[in-house]
Amino acid sequence: MKNLLRKNKRGNILTENIIFIVLNLAFITILLLFLFSRTGDASVLEEKYAKQIALLIDAAEPIMTIHLSMEDAIEIAEKENFPAGEIVKITGNVVTVKLGEDGGYSYSFFNDVDANANFDTLNKKEYYFVVNEKQ
8 A cells, every 4th residue: 555655746746847847947938939039129229229229329429420321220120111311310418319100229429429310222121310519
């Protein structure tokens, strides 16, 4: 009788461990699939470029032109049928990046300058930003 109870306990522990491992693997797989699907997503790129542009403007001196390659963002905007010339807007001290009709991400900069965002119509894969003294 004691031998039967010991065998059943060993079998239960093994089964519980296997179920635990399988559930953990399933959870990790779902988590990784979610992360990989969101890595190149438009919302992530909007946030990345808005912050990057704001930091570039903060570091810029007046009467400066900054070129920024935005090839991946422009490709996503073209897939969404969103005009490439309207991806980046600067209003006051707020940079807004939109890659589609919905959403967008805004980030502000602290430098007291006038900044303009311009789409490079010759290269068509980058924007350039003109930073001037505030008037």
